[in-house]
Amino acid sequence: xxxxxxxxxxxxxxxxxxxxxxxxxxxxxxxxxxxxxxxxxxxxxxxxxxxxxxxxxxxxxxxxxxxxxxxxxxxxxxxxxxxxxxxxxxxxxxxxxxxxxxxxxxxxxxxxxxxxxxxxxxxxxxxxxxxxxxxxxxxxxxxxxxxxxxxxxxxxxxxxxxxxxxxxxxxxxxxxxxxxxxxxxxxxxxxxxxxxxxxxxxxxx
Numbered sequence: 001x002x003x004x005x006x007x008x009x010x011x012x013x014x015x016x017x018x019x020x021x022x023x024x025x026x027x028x029x030x031x032x033x034x035x036x037x038x039x040x041x042x043x044x045x046x047x048x049x050x051x052x053x054x055x056x057x058x059x060x061x062x063x064x065x066x067x068x069x070x071x072x073x074x075x076x077x078x079x080x081x082x083x084x085x086x087x088x089x090x091x092x093x094x095x096x097x098x099x100x101x102x103x104x105x106x107x108x109x110x111x112x113x114x115x116x117x118x119x120x121x122x123x124x125x126x127x128x129x130x131x132x133x134x135x136x137x138x139x140x141x142x143x144x145x146x147x148x149x150x151x152x153x154x155x156x157x158x159x160x161x162x163x164x165x166x167x168x169x170x171x172x173x174x175x176x177x178x179x180x181x182x183x184x185x186x187x188x189x190x191x192x193x194x195x196x197x198x199x200x201x202x203x204x205x
Contacts, residue, residue, distance in 0.1 A: 004028045006035055008059040008071035013156040014185070018070075021180050021189045025202045027068075037062045048073040048087060048125035049137040060129040068131065068201065070192070074124035074184060076158045078146055080110060080117050089158070103150055103161045110146055118145040122162060122171075124184035126192050136195050140187030144171075155179060 005027050007018050012031070019029045032038070041058045045051040055071035063069065075089035085092035085102075093102050110118055121143045128136045142164070150160035152172025159172035164182070171179055180186040196202050 004030055004067045006030050006032065006037075006059060006063065006067050006069045008032055008041075008055040008069060011156075014072070017176065017180060017183075017185055018189060020176060021186055022193065025193065025196075027202070032059060035063065043073065045073075046087070048075060048123055049127065049139065051087065052125045052127035053129075053135060053137060056127040056129045057135070065131055068196070069129045070126055072124055072126045072185060072188065074122065076106075076120060076122055076162065078106060078110070078118075078120045080113055080119075081106070099157050099160075100150065103158060106146060106158075107148065107150075107161060115145065120144055120146050120162065122158070122184040124188040126185075126188040128192060128196070130199070130201070134199075136192065138188050138191035138195060140184045140189070140191060142171075142182060142184045142187065 005022065007015055007029060009015060009031060010033060015029065015031045022029055037059055039058055039062060041055050043051040043054055045054055051073035052071045056069050060069040075086050077083040077086050093105060121141055123139065123141050125137055125139045144162050144164045147161050147163040147170055151170045152160050154174060154176060155172040160170055162171045164171060171183060193202060
C-alpha cells in the first residue's frame with residue numbers, strides 16, 4: 001500500500017491546510033500538480049458531495065490505484081440570499097473574478113440587513129476514493145454570519161467576510177492552525193481521518 005494522499009486541487013492554500021491537518025498521519029500529501037495530473041473536470045453535481053466525488057474519481061482514474069485520492073467541494077451559504085452562492089461559490093460572478101469583488105458584492109447585497117438576518121455557513125464535503133475502490137464522503141460545517149467589511153489577512157476566498165460571533169473575528173483573522181480547528185474543511189478532514197483510521201489506513205504501519 002502506498003503512503004500518499006493525492007488531493008484533487010490546484011489551490012495551494014487548500015493543500016497547505018490539508019497538510020497541516022493530516023500531518024500526524026505520516027502520509028505524504030500531494031496536489032494534482034505534484035503528481036503531474038492536469039484535468040479539466042466539469043463539476044456538474046447538485047450537491048457538494050457529488051462534486052467532490054466527481055473530482056476524486058476523475059483523478060483516481062488518471063492514477064495507478066495505489067494512492068488514496070481526496071477532493072473537496074465547499075461553499076458559502078448566505079441565508080438572506082436564499083443560500084447563495086452555495087455549490088456555485090467558486091464560480092459566483094465568474095471563476096476568474098477576484099474574491100475581493102465577490103465579497104464586496106455580497107456585502108452590498110446585504111446592505112441595511114441587521115445582524116440577526118446575516119446568518120451564513122461554510123460547508124465542506126470531502127470525498128475519498130480508496131485503493132480498493134471504496135468511495136467515502138463526509139461533511140463539515142461552521143456557522144457564522146456575514147460581516148460589514150472585509151477583515152483579516154489570513155485565509156482565502158470568502159474568509160474575510162465570514163464572521164464567527166463566538167470568536168469575535170472573521171475566519172481571515174485567525175491564524176491557520178487556529179482556523180483549522182474550527183473550519184468547515186478542518187472539521188470535514190477530521191471526520192475523514194476517523195473514517196480512514198477505522199479502515200486501518202492510519203494509525204498502523
